[in-house]
Amino acid sequence: xxxxxxxxxxxxxxxxxxxxxxxxxxxxxxxxxxxxxxxxxxxxxxxxxxxxxxxxxxxxxxxxxxxxxxxxxxxxxxxxxxxxxxxxxxxxxxxxxxxxxxxxxxxxxxxxxxxxxxxxxxxxxxxxxxxxxxxxxxxxxxxxxxxxxxxxxxxxxxxxxxxxxxxxxxxxxxxxxxxxxxxxxxxxxxxxxxxxxxxxxxxxxxxxxxxxxxxxxxxxxxxxxxxxxxxxxxxxxxxxxxxxxxxxxxxxxxxxxxxxxxxxxxxxxxxxxxxxxxxxxxxxxxxxxxxxxxxxxxxxxxxxxxxxxxxxxxxxxxxxxxxxxxxxxxxxxxxxxxxxxxxxxxxxxxxxxxxxxxxxxxxxxxxxxxxxxxxxxxxxxxxxxxxxxxxxxxxxxxxxxxxxxxxxxxxxxxxxxxxxxxxxxxx
Numbered sequence: 001x002x003x004x005x006x007x008x009x010x011x012x013x014x015x016x017x018x019x020x021x022x023x024x025x026x027x028x029x030x031x032x033x034x035x036x037x038x039x040x041x042x043x044x045x046x047x048x049x050x051x052x053x054x055x056x057x058x059x060x061x062x063x064x065x066x067x068x069x070x071x072x073x074x075x076x077x078x079x080x081x082x083x084x085x086x087x088x089x090x091x092x093x094x095x096x097x098x099x100x101x102x103x104x105x106x107x108x109x110x111x112x113x114x115x116x117x118x119x120x121x122x123x124x125x126x127x128x129x130x131x132x133x134x135x136x137x138x139x140x141x142x143x144x145x146x147x148x149x150x151x152x153x154x155x156x157x158x159x160x161x162x163x164x165x166x167x168x169x170x171x172x173x174x175x176x177x178x179x180x181x182x183x184x185x186x187x188x189x190x191x192x193x194x195x196x197x198x199x200x201x202x203x204x205x206x207x208x209x210x211x212x213x214x215x216x217x218x219x220x221x222x223x224x225x226x227x228x229x230x231x232x233x234x235x236x237x238x239x240x241x242x243x244x245x246x247x248x249x250x251x252x253x254x255x256x257x258x259x260x261x262x263x264x265x266x267x268x269x270x271x272x273x274x275x276x277x278x279x280x281x282x283x284x285x286x287x288x289x290x291x292x293x294x295x296x297x298x299x300x301x302x303x304x305x306x307x308x309x310x311x312x313x314x315x316x317x318x319x320x321x322x323x324x325x326x327x328x329x330x331x332x333x334x335x336x337x338x339x340x341x342x343x344x345x346x347x348x349x350x351x352x353x354x355x356x357x358x359x360x361x362x363x364x365x366x367x368x369x370x371x372x373x374x375x376x377x378x379x380x381x382x383x384x385x386x387x388x389x390x391x392x393x394x395x396x397x398x399x400x401x402x403x404x405x406x407x408x409x410x411x412x413x414x415x416x417x418x419x420x421x422x423x424x425x426x427x
C-alpha cells in the first residue's frame with residue numbers, strides 16, 4: 001500500500017495524524033499549521049500590543065518550552081515587536097523543580113532571552129517540600145497553586161512587567177472547566193475560561209496563547225522541532241483533584257477526539273451566563289489592544305474565544321443568539337416549579353400559588369471586587385489574600401512573617417478559620 005500523502009501540500013509523505021481532527025500532514029505542514037493557529041489565536045483575541053514586555057511562565061516542561069519557541073518564532077515572523085522574558089518559579093521540590101530549572105536555563109541561552117527565577121522560600125519562607133512535610137500529600141496542590149499564581153505575578157512586578165503568558169493548553173482548560181462544574185463554582189468557571197485574566201488597569205495580566213492547542217499536538221510539535229524540555233511529572237501531583245478530571249478527559253478524548261474543544265466551548269458559553277459583576281470581568285473587556293492588522297487578518301475575525309479554525313461568521317451568529325437568550329425574561333424563572341395547566345387554564349406552582357411562574361431566588365453569588373491584601377499588599381478580592389491565609393496556618397508554630405495583619409474584619413476572620421480548617425483536615 002502506497003504511503004499517504006500530506007493533506008495540505010499533497011507532495012510529501014504524511015508523518016503526523018492530528019489528534020484534533022485526524023488530518024494527515026507532513027512534518028513541515030504540521031509545524032506551519034500549528035504555529036499559524038497560535039498566531040490566529042493571538043491576533044483575533046488581541047493579546048499583545050507592539051512594544052509590550054512579556055514574561056513567559058517557564059517551568060521547563062513541554063507546554064512552556066513550546067510556548068517560548070512559538071512566541072519567539074511568531075514575534076520574528078510577524079514583527080509583533082515584543083520583548084520576551086522567561087520567568088520561572090522555584091517551588092523547592094528536590095528531584096523535580098531543581099532538575100527542570102536546568103532545562104529553563106538552557107532554553108534561556110537557546111532562545112536568547114532574559115531569565116528571572118523566583119523561589120517560594122524567598123517569597124513565603126517555605127518550600128513545597130517543607131509544606132508537604134508539615135501537612136502531608138493531601139491538599140498540597142492547593143497550597144502550591146495559590147502560591148504559584150501569586151509568585152508569577154510578584155515575579156513579573158519585580159521585572160516591571162504587566163503581562164504574563166502561561167502554557168495552559170486546551171486539555172488544561174477543559175480539566176479546569178470540569179473541576180469547577182463538579183464544585184459548582186460558576187464564578188470561577190467564568191474567569192478560568194477567559195483567555196485573559198485582568199485588563200489594562202490590572203497590575204499584572206495573565207493570558208493563555210495555547211488555549212486551543214491540544215496537549216498531544218504540543219508534544220508532537222516539540223518532538224518534530226527537537227525542542228529541549230523536561231518531561232518528569234511533579235512528584236506530588238498524583239494526589240491532586242485535577243488528576244481525576246484529567247483521567248476523565250483522556251477517556252472522553254479516546255471516544256471522541258473533539259471532546260476537549262467541545263468542553264472548552266461549552267465552558268465559554270456557560271461563562272457568558274454568569275453576571276459580569278460576579279466574575280469581576282466583562283466578556284472581551286480585557287482584549288481591547290491589538291497588534292498591527294498589517295498581517296491581513298480582518299479585525300475581530302473569529303471573535304472572542306475563537307478556536308483558530310472558525311472564519312468568524314458562525315461565531316458571531318452564535319454570540320448574537322446567546323446574547324438574545326441572556327436577555328430573555330424567561331431565564332429568570334425556575335422551570336422546575338412549573339406544573340401542567342389545570343383544566344381551567346390556570347397554572348399552579350408547587351406551593352399552590354396561581355400564576356405558576358415562580359421566581360427562583362437561586363444561590364447568592366458573591367460579588368468579586370479586586371483590592372489589595374492588608375498583609376502582603378498583593379491584589380486580592382478579600383482583605384487577606386489566600387496565600388497569607390495558608391501561610392498563617394503554616395506559621396502557627398513558627399515565627400510570623402515580617403508584616404503582620406493590622407485589621408481583620410468578620411469576613412476575613414471567617415475565611416481564615418475556613419482555610420485553617422482545610423489545612424488541619426489535609427493533615
